[in-house]
Amino acid sequence: DAMVIQNPRYQVTQFGKPVTLSCSQTLNHNVMYWYQQKSSQAPKLLFHYYDKDFNNEADTPDNFQSRRPNTSFCFLDIRSPGLGDAAMYLCATSSEQGSNSPLHFGNGTRLTVT
């Protein structure tokens, strides 16, 4: 089945220690997104890629970076995690942007910062 896969499902990192979260997709979708979801809150868009074009949300902290080396893979880098960055990180894809294309989500990576 075509899908969005996030690894790992659970990640523990230390305060200030860089961490990378991974996302891959077999849907061949043009658009990939990273959302941050804190407990009992709505997912918050951090940034997205349309093909190789990177789009950063205005309120996404500089501590968060992303890479998309090819269509299938996208990475979320947190350069210096703080306690407030503990959250579920969701990767999603869609076939087109600015349309009625729904999002296809992975199962998320739950990040713990100690």
Place this chain on the structure above:
Amino acid sequence: AQSVTQLGSHVSVSEGALVLLRCNYSSSVPPYLFWYVQYPNQGLQLLLKYTSAATLVKGINGFEAEFKKSETSFHLTKPSAHMSDAAEYFCAVNAYSSASKIIFGSGTRLSIRP
């Protein structure tokens, strides 16, 4: 700017009872509207979407939603609740003019009483 408001952060119904989850949208242009469901420790899954083809939209798992422009609403309903419906439900909007920005409501947690 577009937004969605979900009334009621927690709804509890008895098994077999009607489910009604409320969503109101704000958009300066005709919107695309979505309902997603999230089970614990999983990503979001699309339930249904409104794309202006029909005001009554049927989705998966017996859910449906009706777009009412006069009320700026897109409420989600299911005639008979099942225990497996217990989850978090998110309403989301993507305005035609937006470049890939899907905005989620704050979510409604649905509990089912035996």
